[in-house]
Amino acid sequence: MTFSAAVTVLTSPNTRLPDPWNSPADGPVAVGGDLSSNRLIEAYEKGIFPWFSDDDGPVLWWSPDPRAILPLEDFKPSKSLRKVIRKGHFHLTFDQAFSEVVSACAEPRPNSTETWITPNMQRAYMALHELELAHSIECWRGEELVGGLYGISLGSMFFGESMFSKVSNASKVALAGLVDHLSRWSFTLLDCQIMNQHLRSLGAIDMPRNQFLSLLLENRRHTTRMGPWEQSIEHN
Numbered sequence: 001m002t003f004s005a006a007v008t009v010l011t012s013p014n015t016r017l018p019d020p021w022n023s024p025a026d027g028p029v030a031v032g033g034d035l036s037s038n039r040l041i042e043a044y045e046k047g048i049f050p051w052f053s054d055d056d057g058p059v060l061w062w063s064p065d066p067r068a069i070l071p072l073e074d075f076k077p078s079k080s081l082r083k084v085i086r087k088g089h090f091h092l093t094f095d096q097a098f099s100e101v102v103s104a105c106a107e108p109r110p111n112s113t114e115t116w117i118t119p120n121m122q123r124a125y126m127a128l129h130e131l132e133l134a135h136s137i138e139c140w141r142g143e144e145l146v147g148g149l150y151g152i153s154l155g156s157m158f159f160g161e162s163m164f165s166k167v168s169n170a171s172k173v174a175l176a177g178l179v180d181h182l183s184r185w186s187f188t189l190l191d192c193q194i195m196n197q198h199l200r201s202l203g204a205i206d207m208p209r210n211q212f213l214s215l216l217l218e219n220r221r222h223t224t225r226m227g228p229w230e231q232s233i234e235h236n
Contacts (some may be wrong), residue, residue: 020063030061035124065209068195094229105162155222
């Protein structure tokens with residue numbers, strides 16, 4: 001595996017991740033290092049996240065340009081999703097089944113045998129959850145966990161990592177519940193990392209990386225809402 005000269009190689013725990021203002025737009029900005037909590041916190045504060053599919057290979061660190069984000073103030077659930085929510089077939093909780101949500105997100109997608117949420121990655125985010133920085137929102141149908149998502153809270157930003165759905169609309173209901181509460185708590189932005197058709201259908205937009213990094217600098221002024229978050233939540 002070869003990388004361009006612009007990619008930082010993390011040769012020791014003391015090697016810092018780059019500030020990615022001028023890093024590659026569509027490739028890794030750094031390679032190597034570990035998934036310690038300190039390293040992950042440093043990464044998210046700089047607009048970088050880990051993404052790789054082999055625990056036996058090096059950790060790859062990314063900061064894509066553009067960046068997919070969900071503007072909280074502009075999020076409007078579709079008419080069909082509002083109808084699903086009103087029916088009350090699902091109920092939502094925060095931080096009640098974090099490991100189960102991560103495990104469900106780690107399952108390979110249909111027509112695939114690979115996952116980027118490797119065992120090492122799962123352990124790393126469990127450690128952040130124990131530090132009250134990583135959170136999950138769970139969507140239940142009765143006693144069955146049928147959907148949810150997890151991510152990192154730093155300052156007034158939430159960095160979404162992955163979502164899953166075992167029944168139709170479950171992850172969308174979870175996302176709507178998360179956005180509702182992030183807005184109530186004066187969060188400013190939900191980071192979605194890399195755009196795809198599903199995220200775009202939910203209202204995500206592309207933001208130039210330098211604009212995103214500028215918001216991250218401003219985000220350092222805000223206090224992080226530590227967990228565990230509320231156990232049971234309601235939609236308005």
